[in-house]
Amino acid sequence: MDAPEATREEIIRLILCQLSAYGFANLSQAIATHTKVPMTTDSNSRLAELVKLGQQSERQAGRRTGTGAEIEPKADAQLATGSSGETAGSEGGIDLSRRSQAGTVRVPHFQVWYKTRHKDSATTAAFSRDGRYIATGSADASLKLIEVDKVRDPSAGSARREDKPVIRTLYHHEAEVTGLAFHPNGLVLASCSADHSIKLFDLSAAYGKHSFQSFTDNFAYRTIAFHPSGDYMAAGGDAPEVRLYNVHTGKAYLLAAGSGAGLAQHTGSITQTCYTHSGSLIGSSSSDGTVKIWDGVSGRCVRTVDQAHDGRAVTAVAFSRSGKYALSTGLDSCVRLWEVGSGRLVQTYRGASLSAANEQAVFSHDETLVMAPDARANAVVAWDAASGELLAKCAEHRQRITWIAASPTTPAFMSCSTDECVRYWSPSSV
Structure with a gap:
């Protein structure tokens, strides 16, 4: 089943928060006033992340990529408790065993x-x-x-x-x-x-x-x-x-x-x-x-x-x-x-x-x-x-x-x- 389409207010709120994250708080507030979509300080700034995920999906990357270079030994241990662990940043990250050579x-x-x-x-x-x-x-x-x-x-x-x-x-x-x-x-x-x-x-x-x-x-x-x-x-x-x-x-x-x-x-x-x-x-x-x-x-x-x-x-x-x-x-x-x-x-x-x-x-x-x-x-x-x-x-x-x-x-x-x-x-x- 396809995910439900985002509502007009949800999309505008993402735009408002992203504009604020880029330093255009006044512009964001003006758009909020014009569209009558409330702008709150506790809204999440996720538009850039969603765009990135969409681009990755279009390219059919097939794997998660990171946000920066990563110190990356080959071992990939998980928390012993099995609780929510983190995945590696990217396959192109720094390998400790190779970098020293x-x-x-x-x-x-x-x-x-x-x-x-x-x-x-x-x-x-x-x-x-x-x-x-x-x-x-x-x-x-x-x-x-x-x-x-x-x-x-x-x-x-x-x-x-x-x-x-x-x-x-x-x-x-x-x-x-x-x-x-x-x-x-x-x-x-x-x-x-x-x-x-x-x-x-x-x-x-x-x-x-x-x-x-x-x-x-x-x-x-x-x-x-x-x-x-x-x-x-x-x-x-x-x-x-x-x-x-x-x-x-x-x-x-x-x-x-x-x-x-x-x-x-x-x-x-x-x-x-x-x-x-x-x-x-x-x-x-x-x-x-x-x-x-x-x-x-x-x-x-x-x-x-x-x-x-x-x-x-x-x-x-x-x-x-x-x-x-x-x-x-x-x-x-x-x-x-x-x-x-x-x-x-x-x-x-x-x-x-x-x-x-x-x-x-x-x-x-x-x-x-x-x-x-x-x-x-x-x-x-x-x-x-x-x-x-x-x-x-x-x-x-x-x-x-x-x-x-x-x-x-x-x-x-x-x-x-x-x-x-x-x-x-x-x-x-x-």
Whole structure:
């Protein structure tokens, strides 16, 4: 039986959300007004994905393809529990066994294109899903919204006020901003803070500087991550439980302990939460030295990596785009790559000094590089993701780097520092 035809309102809503994701929020709102189709901040941006699926069907591809290059050993283990696993990104991804023989990747020559300053330490940053916007947070409790297209304009530093890269400054927290996440539809920015709150800001509002929704608890938040649908947020902080928030109702849930040895709750504070690209798995890292993998549907713990960093605190965790691998950062000054399905250690990246509870390693946009801050050199280091070879150090900050965020679409990244500055880096050829 054929699937029912999409209604007029469903199609228009997809168009509205896609326009907003491309940065045309005002145009989207105008079309919504003209067609009388309500535009809500919690709508999913799926038009591009549906178009891609349609194109694949027309070509009769016969196999799933990924969204980017993938670190791809030949083994394809599934989660031992049999819960909803992730499939590989693409057959053309990086093969660890072959890459070590073929040589390392050529690291781009990163340079600083733009710098902005907060009134206190710059603490966190995030890119929007389409890479068009950057949000930064600070210990001064403020947030900045930056338009990437204006960052690379040589006149950015002296342009007219309306043309400058910082297009909005947001205020509503009472203490340090500790984490940021863009809603998948690009219309909402979420921030968490040491003031015990998570706040949602409407980016489609022309002059709004305050949040329209808040979530509070009795501990400082350190991390937030949106489910790909935008309906839920996984959050954590100075409490041992990972909390799941329904964005529409505001109701909070605790992720549940699983069954079996090691599948219990964390026993220390939560340092980072993340979702896989499909949302089927949630990752969490903790000061208790563990990395945990949670089923995104049942909320139950399905895998624990104990002693992930020789008993030292794990400061961050991030999934590869296919969801087959998890990248952890620890206070043993190592970054480690784990196979999610088996819990096997795949690679260890050494050569950076990691000394703070919020430092994190990230993948580059094509996952050929792994990058992390180096506290000793006030620099960002880059490794070959496959071989683990340290390739480069990028140093411009005068003090310790607190956070790095990689663009999801181009070879670029943001770095934040206790010197109060945020810097945008990319190769000169981009």
